[in-house]
Structures are given as structure tokens and as C-alpha cells.
Amino acid sequence: xxxxxxxxxxxxxxxxxxxxxxxxxxxxxxxxxxxxxxxxxxxxxxxxxxxxxxxxxxxxxxxxxxxxxxxxxxxxxxxxxxxxxxxxxxxxxxxxxxxxxxxxxxxxxxxxxxxxxxxxxxxxxxxxxxxxxxxxxxxxxxxxxxxxxxxxxxxxxxxxxxxxxxxxxxxxxxxxxxxxxxxxxxxxxxxxxxxxxxxxxxxxxxxxxxxxxxxxxxxxxxxxxxxxxxxxxxxxxxxxxxxxxxxxxxxxxxxxxxxxxxxxxxxxxxxxxxxxxxxxxxxxxxxxxxxxxxxxxxxxxxxxxxxxxxxxxxxxxxxxxxxxxxxxxxxxxxxxxxxxxxxxxxxxxxxxxxxxxxxxxxxxxxxxxxxxxxxxxxxxxxxxxxxxxxxxxxxxxxxxxxxxxxxxxxx
Ligand SMILES: *Cc1c(COP(=O)(O)O)cnc(C)c1O
Numbered sequence: 001x002x003x004x005x006x007x008x009x010x011x012x013x014x015x016x017x018x019x020x021x022x023x024x025x026x027x028x029x030x031x032x033x034x035x036x037x038x039x040x041x042x043x044x045x046x047x048x049x050x051x052x053x054x055x056x057x058x059x060x061x062x063x064x065x066x067x068x069x070x071x072x073x074x075x076x077x078x079x080x081x082x083x084x085x086x087x088x089x090x091x092x093x094x095x096x097x098x099x100x101x102x103x104x105x106x107x108x109x110x111x112x113x114x115x116x117x118x119x120x121x122x123x124x125x126x127x128x129x130x131x132x133x134x135x136x137x138x139x140x141x142x143x144x145x146x147x148x149x150x151x152x153x154x155x156x157x158x159x160x161x162x163x164x165x166x167x168x169x170x171x172x173x174x175x176x177x178x179x180x181x182x183x184x185x186x187x188x189x190x191x192x193x194x195x196x197x198x199x200x201x202x203x204x205x206x207x208x209x210x211x212x213x214x215x216x217x218x219x220x221x222x223x224x225x226x227x228x229x230x231x232x233x234x235x236x237x238x239x240x241x242x243x244x245x246x247x248x249x250x251x252x253x254x255x256x257x258x259x260x261x262x263x264x265x266x267x268x269x270x271x272x273x274x275x276x277x278x279x280x281x282x283x284x285x286x287x288x289x290x291x292x293x294x295x296x297x298x299x300x301x302x303x304x305x306x307x308x309x310x311x312x313x314x315x316x317x318x319x320x321x322x323x324x325x326x327x328x329x330x331x332x333x334x335x336x337x338x339x340x341x342x343x344x345x346x347x348x349x350x351x352x353x354x355x356x357x358x359x360x361x362x363x364x365x366x367x368x369x370x371x372x373x374x375x376x377x378x379x380x381x382x383x384x385x386x387x388x389x390x391x392x393x394x395x396x397x398x399x400x401x402x403x404x405x406x407x408x409x410x411x
Contacts, residue, residue: 001225002027002270004352005378006314012376012384013275013314013350019294020275021361023053023387025061025379027271028357032065035263038239042246042259047091049220049264050076052358057377057387058268059083070262074101077110091217091262093136093183095158099123106131113183113217115159117171124175134181134217137162139202141186141195159184162202169209179210185219185262191231193238195221197245204249207257215258218242222266226308226355233266265358272357274299274373275314278349279329287325290345292336295328297367299353299360302336310354311337319344326351330368361388369396 005024012022035046047068050059054076060083062069068089069080080090087109094101095115099122105112106127114120115136123133138159160168172179186199196218203216222233242259250257280291301307311326313319321341328334336353345351364372371391376384 001228001230001310001354004312004314006312006317008378008384009273009275009352010314010350012378013277015384016374016376016386017390018275018277018350019292019298019373021356021373021375022273022275022384023055023058023268023357023375023377024271025377028058028061028267029065031263031267031271032062032067034235035261035266036066038235039243039259040239042243043256044259044261045215047089047260047262048267049262050080051362052264053268053272053360053362054079055361055375055387056083057385059085062267063089067267070264071110074104077105077108081108091134091260093185093262111181113181117160117164117167120160120168120177121171121175124171124177129176129178132178132180134183134215135160135168135179136183136185137203137206139184139186139199141199141202162206165206165209172210179212181213181215181217181260182206182210183217183219183260185221187221189223189265190221190233191223193234193241196238197241200242200245204245207249207253211253211255213253213255213257215260216246217260217262220262220264220266222263224265224269224355227310268357269355270357272355272360274353274356274360276351276353278345278347278351281345281347287339288322290324290326290342290351292326292328292351294373295330295334295368295370296332297328297330297370298364298373299336299356300363301359303334304363307355309336309356311340311342312352312354313343313345313349314352315348315350316343316346319346329370366391366396371395 009022013020047070048062049070051072063084069085070091070093071077072094077090077092090110092105092110093113113134113136136159138161182203184199207213224232276292276294278290279293282289296303321343323339324342324345326337366372374390375388377387378384
């Protein structure tokens with residue numbers, strides 16, 4: 001795990017209040033650098049999966065680094081364009097999407113990744129080979145420990161089953177579709193390099209049926225450490241093994257193939273912290289609860305995926321250690337950590353929840369009418385910069401159309 005930037009985090013909490021999301025630009029840069037270094041020997045592109053964190057300041061940072069963007073909705077595409085990406089640097093990978101939204105993305109000129117035979121057929125029937133596409137396959141390789149975040153298993157809604165390859169070929173030949181890439185994304189938190197190699201073998205097998213490809217996209221699933229002693233995907237080993245496999249296949253295929261990846265978590269998870277103040281310490285007969293001024297409305301991963309998020313007591317790091325169940329302020333069971341060993345927690349302490357960069361703010365809501373937090377970027381030694389203001393009471397009313405019941409009753 002990365003060293004905790006305690007003084008900068010406490011300064012940000014003091015200046016902007018809590019709950020507060022804080023991101024470290026340098027950590028994002030270092031993660032991106034690990035990727036480009038590991039795959040340096042071969043044409044490779046990284047499309048940041050921006051659904052993990054779409055703040056425009058983060059998108060601009062990714063653009064400066066040379067990344068493309070992987071977008072899962074038309075508004076993510078629009079955010080990418082707004083942040084200065086060129087259409088050819090955007091990849092649109094939707095699922096359960098209407099034909100109209102697909103056409104809207106085509107009209108914006110972005111790369112299309114289609115994951116459904118009926119859409120592919122309609123797209124081919126309408127546009128023929130006039131617009132290149134990528135096809136999302138489902139290799140049926142179950143990867144990652146958690147069924148909820150694994151996307152490659154047999155029941156998954158994602159991609160076109162590898163067992164439908166013949167059907168896919170018929171659609172492509174029948175419509176003259178210009179297929180330039182094959183894609184798969186087998187899930188999240190894959191520890192084992194061999195899972196990628198197995199997925200790659202399946203992609204190669206499919207690629208033999210499509211002679212005009214320019215790239216193969218392996219999606220993401222890179223694992224990051226969540227607790228002390230935890231491992232991350234060994235990028236150097238992954239790079240070596242994947243590139244060796246690519247080299248051998250390219251010789252057979254007779255044409256160079258770009259490798260593509262779509263890291264989300266790997267780039268931003270460890271860069272982010274959710275800072276919260278301890279509102280209450282409550283001793284019950286069995287447990288000591290540390291109650292925070294945030295909740296699963298701001299960080300849903302522990303309740304939704306049973307994810308472990310490491311917690312640091314920033315303002316009292318050397319207190320005697322005790323066990324705490326760390327909970328939120330939402331009126332539902334709202335637990336960040338059960339029986340967690342922490343330096344003594346006092347009311348008013350500032351705690352940091354780690355690995356909050358990916359799927360943290362992005363999945364937040366104003367449930368219980370508690371506004372969403374502010375976001376701050378730390379960049380080198382520069383003062384912390386506010387990149388999204390805290391929501392206010394007025395924001396909760398925005399868009400609502402006041403309906404006076406008494407008026408309609410008077411008629
Ligand atoms: C979510 C997603 C990713 C990113 O996954 P991470 O686990 O955050 O790296 C990549 N590609 C696609 C298609 C996705 O849906």
C-alpha cells in the first residue's frame with residue numbers, strides 16, 4: 001500500500017470540511033507509468049475506464065498522460081469530448097443500449113464496441129462496412145472472486161458468447177460489417193496472470209475467423225491491494241507473458257495487432273481517500289461503534305460488494321489500538337468495517353477510508369437527503385485544489401417541480 005499523505009489530507013479536511021474525497025495525481029501518474037513500462041515493447045493503448053471516476057480534472061489528467069477513455073454511456077462520451085479527448089481516443093462499450101444511442105455515439109465519431117448480436121445486425125444492415133466496429137465477446141472465463149463483479153461467467157449479460165461465433169460470422173458476412181477489433185472484459189480483481197493468458201487464447205481463436213483486425217482489447221480486471229500485505233496484479237510479468245503470446249500470434253496471423261486495455265481501478269483506486277469525521281463513539285453491551293459523518297450513500301462498496309477498505313485514524317495515529325465497528329449515518333445498516341483494529345478513536349477524529357478513488361464518489365448519492373461530498377485534487381506540492389464543490393440543500397431541490405396539492409383540490 002502507498003504511504004499515507006497525512007499532513008496534506010488533514011489540511012484538505014480542515015480547508016474544505018468533511019466528508020471529502022481526495023485524489024493524488026502523482027499516484028495516478030505512477031500507476032499509468034507502470035502500465036506503459038510493462039507493455040513498452042509492443043504497440044499498446046490504455047483506455048481509462050472512466051466509469052470508476054469521471055471528474056473532469058481526472059479525465060484531463062488521463063489525457064495528459066496519453067490515455068484514451070473507455071465510456072459506458074453516451075454522457076461519458078460527452079464528458080470525454082468536453083475534457084478535450086479526440087473522438088478516436090474514445091471507446092464506447094455500452095450494454096443494454098438502444099440503437100439510437102449507438103448511432104448517437106457513431107455520429108460523434110468514437111470507436112464502437114458492440115456486445116449484442118441483434119444490435120450488430122441492425123448496425124450492419126444500416127451502415128454496412130462504412131463505419132468500423134469492435135465486437136465484445138464473452139469467453140466464459142469466470143474470473144475474480146466476487147460473482148457480482150465478474151462479467152465473464154456463463155450467466156453474465158455481457159458480450160456475445162464465444163459459442164455464438166458461427167452466428168457472429170454470418171452476421172458480419174451478411175451485412176459487410178467492418179470488424180476491426182475483438183474485445184473481452186472478464187471481470188475485476190483478477191490475481192492470476194494465467195487467467196489473462198487463457199482469455200487471450202480464446203481471443204486468438206476468435207481472431208482467426210476475422211482476418212482484418214487491427215487490435216485485440218483485453219478489457220481490465222487488474223487487481224490492486226486493499227489491505228497491508230495484499231498483492232496487486234504483477235504488471236511486469238503480465239506484460240512479458242501477454243506480449244510473448246501476441247508476438248507468436250501475430251506471426252501466424254500475418255498482421256500487426258495493437259493490444260488494448262481498459263484499466264479503471266488500477267489507475268485511480270489507491271489514489272483516492274474518503275475523509276470523514278467521527279461524529280459519535282457509542283459503547284453498547286457488545287461493541288464499540290465509531291459513527292462517521294458519511295455513509296453508504298458516499299461509499300457503497302463495503303455494503304454492496306463486501307469490499308474491505310482500509311481505515312486510518314489521521315488525527316490520532318498513535319493512540320492505543322482497540323476494536324471498532326465503523327458505521328455511517330444512514331438510517332439503514334451501514335457498516336464500513338466490522339471489529340476493525342484502529343488507534344483509539346475519539347469524537348472529532350478524522351478517519352481516512354483508503355482505495356476510495358474508484359467507484360467511490362462515482363457511485364455516491366444523496367440518499368437520506370445528505371448531499372454528496374466535495375472532491376479535491378492533490379498534485380505534487382501545490383495547495384489542495386477543489387475540483388467539485390460540496391452539494392448544498394439547494395442542489396437537493398434542483399430539478400424538482402413544486403406541485404401545490406391545495407390548488408388542485410380547490411377546483
Ligand atoms: C468496468 C469496466 C472496466 C474497468 O474495470 P476495473 O476493474 O475498474 O479496472 C473495463 N472495461 C469495461 C468494459 C468495464 O465495464
